[in-house]
Amino acid sequence: MSHLLRFEHLLEYDAGKESVTVPVTLRLSQTWIHVETKLDTGSSYCVFERLHGEMLGLDIETGFPQWVGTPTGSFLTYGHEVTLSVKDYDLDIVAYFARDEWFNRNVLGRHGWLNRVRMGLIDYEGKLYLSRADDEI
């Protein structure tokens, strides 16, 4: 049995890199930043480095505290409501900003990203197909 999916957008990324990268915009009111992120289907949340939250004008520690576990330990983040934009999609999400300055990863995880879109991935061609989760297939 075969399945046919249709997507609205195609994002092409550098397949020669170690990660699937997605350019996104984070927006808070009339302030926004454009950053490069990694797609991480194993991450529960969308996590960003502290710097980007501060550039949005956030007081990081006033957010909802959330520890994030890894196989080797854990790190503290703070959740803030922001708008995450990719292509013409604007998603109101809770983004988690790392407390520690040294943390320089930006990942799109499950809550806020994977559960809001439909994706098709052809990694050897560097192609990521994208639609809203509620778009017609």
Next chain:
Amino acid sequence: MTTLIEAVYENGVLKPLVEAGFKEHQLYQVIFEEPETESETRINGDAGGEMAADEPKRDFTLEMLWLSQHRHEYAGQYVALDEDRLVSHGTDGREVYRQAQAVGVKHPFIAHIEPADALPFGGW
């Protein structure tokens, strides 16, 4: 038929700035559009294109292409891009932001490029 022309309002009269070939006593419909101010049209320096202040850019094709071609030259650094133009770079992300904004790029595309000896990312 719809024709777009520019006109200026002076002393109670709307005057076309070009020869529009209007017919005497012909009734025309006019759609007004206020010109945007300079601060509204330029949010990303000269290369930012015609974009309203409340509308972030949506297409990062040029930025991603630049990264694929130059990423190895800036290992371990933050880079701030304005389309396919490198605006600033360095190991201090805040300073990279500040430098980009200081040269008029209010909303640079920021990427942190991993050091050449960085281990593969294992997720978490």
